[in-house]
Amino acid sequence: MDNNVLKVNNLKTYFYTRHGTARAVNGIDFEVKHGECLCLVGESGCGKTVTALSILRLVESPPGKIVDGEVLYNNLDLTKCRIKRLRQIRGKDIAMVFQEAQSALNPVLTISDQIIEQIMLHLPLNKKEAHSRACGLLEEMGIPSVERVMNVYPHQLSGGMKQRALIAMGLSCNPQILIADEPTTAVDVTIKAQILDIFRDLKRKRQMSLLFITHDLAVVSEIGDRAVVLYGGKDVETAPVSEIIDNPKHPYTVGLIGCIPDISQTTGRLASIPGTIPSPLELPPGCPFHPRCSRVMDICRHQEPSYISISHTHKVSCFLYQ
Amino acid sequence: MGKSWLRVYIIKRLIYAVIIALGILTITFVLVRVGPSSPADKYLANLAAKGQDIAQVTAAIEARYGLDKPIWQQYIDYIGNLLRGNLGWSFSTSMPVIDLIKTHWIYSFQLILLSSIFAAVLGILIGIYSAVKQYTKTDYVFTFLSFIGVSIPSFWLGVMLILVFSVKLGIFKSYYDTALPLFSLENLKALVLPVMTLGTGMLAGYVRYTRSSMLDNLRKGFITTARAKGLPERTVIGKHAFRNALLPLVTIIMFDLGSIVFGGAYLTEIVFGIPGLGQVSFNAIFAHDYPVVMSITLIGTFMVLFINMATDIAYTYLDPRIRYD
Amino acid sequence: MTKRTRIPGKEISKPVYINTRLVNYYWQRTSRNKLAVFGLVFILFLILLALIGPSFTADPTLVDFDEKNMPPVGFTNIKSAYHIDTNEFTTTEIRGTGKHPLGTDGKGRDMLSMLVSGAMVSLQVGLIATGIALIIGTILGVLSAYAGGWVDNILMRFTDIMMTFPFFLLLVLIVFIFGPSLAFIVLAIGLTGWTGTARLVRSEALSLRTREFVTAAKALGATDKRVIFHHLIPNVMSLIIVIATMSIPGVILAEAALSFIGLGDPTVPSWGIILEAGQHSLDTAWWIAVEPGIMLFLTVLAFNFLGDGLRDAFDPRSSV
Numbered sequence: 001m002d003n004n005v006l007k008v009n010n011l012k013t014y015f016y017t018r019h020g021t022a023r024a025v026n027g028i029d030f031e032v033k034h035g036e037c038l039c040l041v042g043e044s045g046c047g048k049t050v051t052a053l054s055i056l057r058l059v060e061s062p063p064g065k066i067v068d069g070e071v072l073y074n075n076l077d078l079t080k081c082r083i084k085r086l087r088q089i090r091g092k093d094i095a096m097v098f099q100e101a102q103s104a105l106n107p108v109l110t111i112s113d114q115i116i117e118q119i120m121l122h123l124p125l126n127k128k129e130a131h132s133r134a135c136g137l138l139e140e141m142g143i144p145s146v147e148r149v150m151n152v153y154p155h156q157l158s159g160g161m162k163q164r165a166l167i168a169m170g171l172s173c174n175p176q177i178l179i180a181d182e183p184t185t186a187v188d189v190t191i192k193a194q195i196l197d198i199f200r201d202l203k204r205k206r207q208m209s210l211l212f213i214t215h216d217l218a219v220v221s222e223i224g225d226r227a228v229v230l231y232g233g234k235d236v237e238t239a240p241v242s243e244i245i246d247n248p249k250h251p252y253t254v255g256l257i258g259c260i261p262d263i264s265q266t267t268g269r270l271a272s273i274p275g276t277i278p279s280p281l282e283l284p285p286g287c288p289f290h291p292r293c294s295r296v297m298d299i300c301r302h303q304e305p306s307y308i309s310i311s312h313t314h315k316v317s318c319f320l321y322q
Numbered sequence: 323m324g325k326s327w328l329r330v331y332i333i334k335r336l337i338y339a340v341i342i343a344l345g346i347l348t349i350t351f352v353l354v355r356v357g358p359s360s361p362a363d364k365y366l367a368n369l370a371a372k373g374q375d376i377a378q379v380t381a382a383i384e385a386r387y388g389l390d391k392p393i394w395q396q397y398i399d400y401i402g403n404l405l406r407g408n409l410g411w412s413f414s415t416s417m418p419v420i421d422l423i424k425t426h427w428i429y430s431f432q433l434i435l436l437s438s439i440f441a442a443v444l445g446i447l448i449g450i451y452s453a454v455k456q457y458t459k460t461d462y463v464f465t466f467l468s469f470i471g472v473s474i475p476s477f478w479l480g481v482m483l484i485l486v487f488s489v490k491l492g493i494f495k496s497y498y499d500t501a502l503p504l505f506s507l508e509n510l511k512a513l514v515l516p517v518m519t520l521g522t523g524m525l526a527g528y529v530r531y532t533r534s535s536m537l538d539n540l541r542k543g544f545i546t547t548a549r550a551k552g553l554p555e556r557t558v559i560g561k562h563a564f565r566n567a568l569l570p571l572v573t574i575i576m577f578d579l580g581s582i583v584f585g586g587a588y589l590t591e592i593v594f595g596i597p598g599l600g601q602v603s604f605n606a607i608f609a610h611d612y613p614v615v616m617s618i619t620l621i622g623t624f625m626v627l628f629i630n631m632a633t634d635i636a637y638t639y640l641d642p643r644i645r646y647d
Numbered sequence: 648m649t650k651r652t653r654i655p656g657k658e659i660s661k662p663v664y665i666n667t668r669l670v671n672y673y674w675q676r677t678s679r680n681k682l683a684v685f686g687l688v689f690i691l692f693l694i695l696l697a698l699i700g701p702s703f704t705a706d707p708t709l710v711d712f713d714e715k716n717m718p719p720v721g722f723t724n725i726k727s728a729y730h731i732d733t734n735e736f737t738t739t740e741i742r743g744t745g746k747h748p749l750g751t752d753g754k755g756r757d758m759l760s761m762l763v764s765g766a767m768v769s770l771q772v773g774l775i776a777t778g779i780a781l782i783i784g785t786i787l788g789v790l791s792a793y794a795g796g797w798v799d800n801i802l803m804r805f806t807d808i809m810m811t812f813p814f815f816l817l818l819v820l821i822v823f824i825f826g827p828s829l830a831f832i833v834l835a836i837g838l839t840g841w842t843g844t845a846r847l848v849r850s851e852a853l854s855l856r857t858r859e860f861v862t863a864a865k866a867l868g869a870t871d872k873r874v875i876f877h878h879l880i881p882n883v884m885s886l887i888i889v890i891a892t893m894s895i896p897g898v899i900l901a902e903a904a905l906s907f908i909g910l911g912d913p914t915v916p917s918w919g920i921i922l923e924a925g926q927h928s929l930d931t932a933w934w935i936a937v938e939p940g941i942m943l944f945l946t947v948l949a950f951n952f953l954g955d956g957l958r959d960a961f962d963p964r965s966s967v
Contacts, residue, residue, distance in 0.1 A: 095550070106566070475947065
C-alpha cells in the first residue's frame with residue numbers, strides 16, 4: 001500500500017466561454033501523501049485555484065467542466081462519484097480554506113453560525129457541543145476573547161482574525177486533507193507569519209495532509225515538504241522543496257527562483273522572467289513555456305515534453321533532460 | 323456594544339420624515355392655490371344650476387374653506403387641519419372625508435395585501451429558480467415572460483381578464499360584489515381577477531429583481547465556501563445566497579409600493595368596481611369633489627413616507643453591516 | 648517638457664453622439680441582444696406609422712352608424728337591428744371587411760385609423776414628457792453634484808419630497824386641478840418624472856467630478872459653465888440614453904392610464920381613450936378594448952427590450 005491520501009491523474013478542467021475554450025487546467029498529475037504538506041506553486045493564472053476547486057468539484061459549471069482525468073481519494077474518484085457521497089467528503093474529509101476571508105465568509109451570518117453549521121452537518125453533536133468545539137478551535141487559532149468573536153459578523157473582525165476564523169472552520173470536522181488556497185495572500189506580513197505558524201503547528205499536531213497553494217516560493221520553503229510547479233495549466237516539475245530551491249531543473253522553476261528578491265542585496269534590478277503567462281484561451285503548441293524559455297530548442301515548439309523522473313523523488317517535464 | 327447610535331439614528335430619521343412631510347404639504351398647498359379654479363367653483367356651478375343665490379353660497383363656501391383669510395393663515399390652517407385629522411368635507415357624499423376613508427380603505431388594503439403576497443411569494447420563488455438555472459431554457463422562458471409581465475398595462479390586463487373569464491367563459495363575475503363579507507371564500511374568489519391584474523406586473527418585477535440579486539450573490543466567494551463545507555444545494559441557495567439577496571430586494575419592493583403598486587391598485591379598483599380608495603377618488607373626480615381627491619393623494623403619499631421610514635429603521639436591525647453615524 | 652501628453656479620459660469626454668468609434672462599439676454590443684434589436688425595429692416602425700400612416704388611412708373621426716361595431720377581418724359579429732316598418736327584430740351575422748381591416752367602434756369609426764393617430768399621441772407624450780423630465784433631472788443632478796454643500800442638500804431634499812409622492816396619484820391630482828389638456832398632461836408628467844434621473848445623474852457626476860479630465864480642464868482655466876456643459880453632461884450622456892429608454896414606457900402608460908380613468912384629453916384619440924370606451928362593450932365588440940391594448944403593450948415591451956439591451960451594452964461590467 002502506498003500512503004497517498006489523494007491522487008490527481010491527468011486532470012483537465014476547461015471553461016467554455018464566448019471567446020473560446022479556456023484550458024485552465026490541462027493535464028495535471030500529483031499525489032498528496034499522508035501527513036505531508038504539498039505545495040502547488042505558480043504565477044497567477046497558471047491554474048492553481050482551478051485545480052484546487054476541481055478536486056472537490058467546486059468549479060462553476062457552466063462555464064467550467066472537468067473534461068478528463070480523475071481525483072482519487074481512498075480509491076474513490078471524486079470527479080465521478082455521486083454528489084451525495086461527495087458532499088459527505090466536502091468539509092469533513094477534505095476541507096478548504098480560501099484566499100480572501102473577506103469574501104469567503106458570509107457577511108450576514110455570525111462566525112458561530114458559520115462554524116457550527118459545518119460541525120453539525122458532519123458530526124453527531126448537538127448545538128451546545130458544536131458551540132464548545134467551535135470555541136476550542138478558535139482558541140487554538142490564537143483568537144482572543146473567543147465568546148465575543150463567535151457572536152460577531154465577519155465585517156467586525158480584522159483581516160487576520162477573519163482568516164483565522166476561516167481556518168478554524170476548515171479544521172472544524174478534523175479533515176484528513178486541508179486544501180489552503182493562498183491563505184496568506186490577502187493579509188499583511190506580520191499576520192502572514194502568524195498564519196504560517198498556525199499551519200506548521202497543524203501539520204505537526206494533527207498529522208493531517210496539507211495541500212498548500214501559493215505563488216510565493218518563500219512560503220513554500222517555510223512550510224512545504226514537496227512542491228509541484230505549475231505552468232500553463234500543467235505541472236512542469238515535482239520535487240521535494242529543498243531540491244526545488246537548491247537544484248531546480250525546469251527553466252521556468254529556475255526563473256522563478258531567480259525572481260525571489262534577496263533582501264541582503266540592496267542594489268540592482270529585480271530579476272524577472274520575460275514575457276507573460278499564456279492565456280488559457282490560446283495555449284501555445286508544444287511546451288507551453290517555450291515562448292518565454294531562454295533555452296528553447298526546436299522540438300519544444302511543436303512537441304509536448306513528457307514527464308520524466310530524474311531521480312526517485314524529482315520529476316520534470318522538459319526536453320533538456322530527455 | 324452600545325446601541326446609542328441607533329437611537330440617534332432613529333431620531334434623525336424622524337426629523338427627516340417631518341421635513342419631508344412639511345414639503346409634501348407645502349407642495350400640495352401650492353398646487354391648489356395656483357390651480358386655475360377655486361375648490362368651490364365647480365360645486366358652485368352645480369348649486370347655481372339648482373337656482374340658489376350664487377353670491378351667498380360663494381361667501382359661505384369661501385368662509386368654510388377660509389379662502390377669505392390671508393394666504394399664510396390659510397397655509398397654517400391647512401396644515402393644522404390635517405394634523406388634527408380633519409381632511410375636510412366631501413360635497414358629493416355629504417360626509418367628512420375622514421369617515422369616507424374609514425369605510426373604504428379596507429378594500430384597497432385587502433387588494434394590495436393579497437396582490438403583494440401573491441406576487442412576492444411566486445416572484446421570489448421563480449426568481450431564485452431562474453437564477454439557479456441561469457442560461458437554461460427555463461431561465462430564458464421565465465426571463466421573457468417577466469418582460470411581458472412588466473410591459474402589460476395593468477388596466478388593460480384587467481379588461482382582458484374580464485373579457486376571457488367573465489364575458490366568454492363565465493367563471494368569474496366581472497364586477498366586485500360589495501355585499502360579500504370580507505373574510506369569506508366568496509370574497510377571495512371575487513378577488514382572483516383583481517389580484518391577477520394588480521399582481522402580474524408586481525410578480526414580473528419581483529422575478530427580475532430576485533433573479534439579478536441572486537445572480538449577484540451566487541457568484542460570491544462565500545457560496546463556494548458553503549459548497550466546500552458539504553452543505554446541500556438547498557441550504558447553499560436558501561440560506562447563504564438568498565439571505566444576502568433579500569435585503570436589496572426588500573428595498574426595491576418597498577420602493578415599488580409607492581411608484582407602481584398604489585397607481586396599479588387605483589386602476590384595478592376602477593376596472594373591477596372595487597369600492598376602495600381609488601374608486602372613491604375616481605368618483606370624486608367626476609363629482610368635482612375636491613377634498614376627497616386631495617386627501618386620497620395625501621394618504622397614499624404619507625403611506626409611502628411611513629413605509630420608507632419603517633424600512634430604513636428595520637434595516638438597521640436586519641443588515642448587520644449597516645451602521646449609521 | 649514640450650511633449651504633449653494625452654489627457655486620460657479625453658477620448659470618452661466626447662459626447663456619445665459625435666464619437667463614432669464609441670457609437671459603433673455600443674451598437675455592436677446592443678445588436679447582440681436580439682430582443683433589443685426587435686425593440687428598436689418596432690419603435691422605428693411605430694415612428695414611421697405615426698408620421699406617414701395618417702395619409703394612408705381613413706379619417707379617424709369619421710362617424711358612420713351604419714358600419715358600427717364591425718369586427719376585424721377574419722372575425723364575425725352578430726348585428727341586431729329593429730325594423731320599424733315590419734316591426735321585426737332581426738339578427739344578422741356580419742363579417743369583417745377590407746374596408747375596416749381592424750373593425751370599427753361603436754360609432755362606426757375605423758379602428759385602424761384611430762390606432763394610427765393614437766400612435767402619434769403616445770409617441771409625442773412619451774418623447775416630449777421624457778425629454779422634459781430628463782432635462783430637469785440632468786440639470787438638477789449635475790448642479791447638485793457640482794455645487795455640493797447646501798445647494799446639493801436642498802435639491803436632494805426636494806427630490807426626496809417629490810419621490811415620496813406616488814407618481815400616479817400625484818398625476819391624478821395635478822390633472823384634476825389643472826384640467827385635462829394633452830399639453831398639460833405632458834407637462835405634468837415631465838415636471839413630476841425627473842426625480843430618478845436627478846439622483847442617478849448626480850451620483851454619476853459625483854464620481855466624474857474627481858476624474859482627471861475634469862481636474863485637467865479646471866487647471867487649464869475652464870469656467871464652471873464650461874466644465875458642466877463640455878465635460879460633465881457629455882459624459883453622463885450614455886446614462887441618460889439608458890434612463891430615457893427605460894422611462895418612456897412608464898410615461899406612455901401614465902398617459903394611457905389617465906385617459907382610461909377619464910382624465911385624458913377628450914379631443915385627442917389616444918389609445919387609452921379608445922380602450923376606456925372599449926371596456927364597456929366587451930360583450931358586443933371585444934376588439935375595441937383588445938386592439939389599443941395590444942399596441943400599448945407592444946410599444947412598452949419594445950422600449951423595455953431596447954432599454955435593457957442598452958443598459959447591458961453601456962455597462963462595462965456586463966459581458967454582453
